[in-house]
Amino acid sequence: MYTQMVKIRVFEDNANQLYLDAKMPGLTHMYSGEEAVAVGICEALRVTDKITSTHRGHGHCMAKGADFRQMFCELLGKVKGYCRGKGGSMHIADQTNGNLGANAIVGGSMGIATGSALRAKLQKSDDVTVCFFGDGATAQGLMYEVMNMAALWKLPVIYACENNGYSEYTSTDEIAAGEILERARAFGIKAFNVDGQDVIAVNKLASELVEKARKGKGPFFIELMTYRYHGHHVGDINRTYYRSKEEETEWKKNRDPIEILGTFLKTEGIANDDELRELYSKVRSEASEAVDYAINADYPDISEVDMHVFQEG
Amino acid sequence: MPEITLSQAVNQAIAEEMRRDETVFLIGEDVAEAGTPFKVTSGLVEEFSTERIIDTPISEPGFMGLAVGAAMTGSRPIVDLMFGDFLFLVMDQLCNQAAKIHYMSGGKLNVPLVLRTNLGATRRSAAQHSQSLHALVAHIPGLKVAMPSSAYEAKGLLKTAIRDDNPVVIFEDKLMYQDKAFVPEEEYCLPFGKAAILREGTDVTLIGTSSMRQVCEKAALLLEQDGISAEVIDPRTLVPLDENTILDSVKRTSRAIVVDEGHQNFGTTAEIAARISEKAFYFLDAPVIRMGAMDVPIPFSPVLEDITVPTAAVVAEKAKKIVAGELIHAL
Ligand SMILES: Cc1ncc(C[n+]2csc(CCOP(=O)(O)OP(=O)(O)O)c2C)c(N)n1
Ligand SMILES: [Mg+2]
Secondary structure: OHHHHHHHHHHHHHHHHHHHOOOOOOOOOOOOOOHHHHHHHHOOOOOOOEEEOOOOOHHHHHHOOOOHHHHHHHHOOOOOOOOOOOOOHHHOOOHHHOEOOOOOOOOOOHHHHHHHHHHHHHOOOOOOEEEEEEHHHHHOHHHHHHHHHHHHOOOOEEEEEEEOOEEOOEEHHHOOOOOHHHHHHOOOOEEEEEEOOOHHHHHHHHHHHHHHHHOOOOOEEEEEEOOOOOOOOOOOOOOOOOOOHHHHHHHHHHOOHHHHHHHHHHHOOOOOHHHHHHHHHHHHHHHHHHHHHHHHOOOOOHHHHHOOOOOOO | OOEEEHHHHHHHHHHHHHHHOOOEEEEEOOOOOOOOOOOOOOOHHHHHHHHHEEEOOOOHHHHHHHHHHHHHOOOEEEEEOOOHHHHHHHHHHHHHHHHHHHHHOOOOOOOOOEEEEEEOOOOOOOOOOOOOOHHHHHOOOOOEEEOOOOHHHHHHHHHHHHHOOOOEEEEEEHHHOOOEEEOOOOOOOOOOOOOEEEEOOOOEEEEEOOOHHHHHHHHHHHHHHOOOOEEEEEOOEEEOOOHHHHHHHHHHHOOEEEEEEEEOOOOHHHHHHHHHHHHOHHHOOOOOEEEEEOOOOOOOOHHHHOOOOOOHHHHHHHHHHHHOOOOOOOO
16 A cells, blocks of 8 residues: 555656646646545455546546556557547546546546446446545535435445545635535435545545445445645645645645555554665656656557547447 | 736626626636636635625536526626536526526516636647537527637627626637737627628638637638638627628628537537528538537547647638639538
C-alpha cells in the first residue's frame, strides 16, 4: 500500500510538471493528499471488481492497477494511452483492471456503478463495484435515485464519498445541508465515516464491507475525510480567497497519508528510513522513464478521429 | 469606444441590468466569490451581495427548476450553467417546463429567464466539456437562442435576453472570453432576429454563428486573395432567425456556405441550408454547403481535436470549389 500511494504522489508530481512545462494539453485535477482513499479501498478489491472514477481520477486508476507508461501516454494524448488519447486526464481508465471510467460530469458515474452492481447480481457473480465521488457530487439528484434502487435490490455497490472539504472553490459546509451519512441512512444503507488519511483504517473498513457486499449484504456508504493538496485543478494557484495557507500546511505536515503509513512501518520495524527512501527514488525513476516514453510516443493517426463512434460489426 | 473582453462585456450587461431591475438575480455554481471558472462574474457579488448573486450546490436540474419557478412568480433569473455540456442535466426543467409553460397556460404565465452557458471545442477538455449544443435547444418551440460572436454582441444580446419575457438560452464561446472588441460606452441592446452583414460580397455568402463568424471573416480574406468576393453574415440569434437578411444575400451571391460549431448531422447548418434551398432555390448556382463540427464526440488528443471543427482554410477551400463550379453534386 505504501508503494501504491507513492506511485500516485509521484505520478501527480510529474503531471504537474508536465503542465507547468506546457507539455500537457489542457488541465488536470490532482489527487495528491488523497492517496489513502483510493489505495485503501482498491487494495480490498480484486481485478474483476469494478470501480467508477471522477474528474480527479489518476489515483483511482493507479490504485486499481494501471501502469505509468500508458497513463502518461493518455495524459499527453498519445495513441499508446489507455484510451488511445481520446479521453485524456478526465477520462483516464485502465479498463482491463475493472475501471469503468473517469467521468467529467460530477456525479455522472453513480448510475454506471449501480448498474454494474446490478449486472453482478443478475449474473450471480460476487463481484463488487465501488463508486468514487466527491463531497460536491452529493448534491446531484441522481445519487438519491440510484441509492434508493441499490438499497431496494440489495446491490453489491459501495458508495465512497471522498470528502476533501471543497467542491471547486466552495467549502462543503456552504453547499451541503445536514449530514451526508444521514442521507444514505435514510434509505436504510449502512454508512460509515473514516479517516481518509489513514490507509490502514480505510483498508480495514473497506475489506469488511467488500466481503459483506459479496455475500449480498450491500449496499454500503463510506465517507472518507481527506484533503487535496493542490488547487481544484493545476491552474488554481491563488486559493487564499477560499482556504487558508495555514489549513493547507496543517494537512500536509500533520496528516499526510504517506507519512502516516511510513511512521507506522518504522515503529513496527517493518521498514526503515533508508528502505523507504530507496523505494521512493525507485518509483521516481520509473516515472521519469515513463514520462520520457510518453513524450516520445506517437500521437494517434488522424484517421482515428471517427473510429470508435460506434462498435463495428 | 473602449475595447473590452467578451468576459467584461457579459459582466457589464449583468451589472447594468441588475442595477436597472431589482428582480434580476444570478444563480449558478461558483458565481459569487470565485466569479466562475472563467472569471466572468467577478466583482458582482461585492455590488449585489449574495442575495442576488447566488452560489449553488452542484445541482443543475435543481437550480434550473428553481429559476423556472422564480421566473413564473416575478423574478428575472439569470442561470449560469458552467459548461454547455451540462445542458443534458437540465433538459427536463428547460424543455419540458420553461419552454412550454406560456403555451400550456394559454398565455397566462411567463417564464422570463436567461440561461447563460457556453460552447466550443479545442480547449483540450475532451468529450464532456467541449460540446456545442445550441441546435438541441433551438429545436424546442418556446425557447429563444442567442449566439454572440464578439464582446459587442455578447453585451447587447444579453441585455435584450434579460428584458425578454421568454426563456432565452445564450451561448458564449469559451475560447472568446478574453477576446476584445469595441463596445459603446452608452447603453445599447441588440434586437433578436436581426442578422449582421459584416462584409459585403458578390460571389458567395458565408453564414457563420458565434466563433464561426471569425472563421468566415478570415476565410473571406483568404478568398479575396484569389479574387473571390465573399459576403459574411452573422445571424446573431437562431431563434428567432433573420431569414430575410440571409435570403436577400444568397439571392445576390447565388451561393452559400453555412458554418457552425455544432455537430453537422441534424444541426444548425442543416436548418439554415434547408431554408435557403426552399426559399431561394431558383437563385442558386450551387448546392448550399453545410460545415459543422465532425460527427464524433470531441476527442482529447490535440491532433484529433483540431480537425473536428471548421477552419478558415477549409471554408475558403470549399468556397473556391463552388465558385469554380466544381463538384456540384458531391462535396
Ligand atoms: C455536472 C457537473 N457540474 C459541474 C461541473 C464542474 N465541476 C467540476 S469538478 C467540480 C467540483 C466537484 O467537487 P467534488 O465532487 O467535491 O470533487 P473534488 O473536485 O473535490 O474531488 C465541479 C463543480 C462538472 N464537471 N459536472
Ligand atoms: Mg470535494
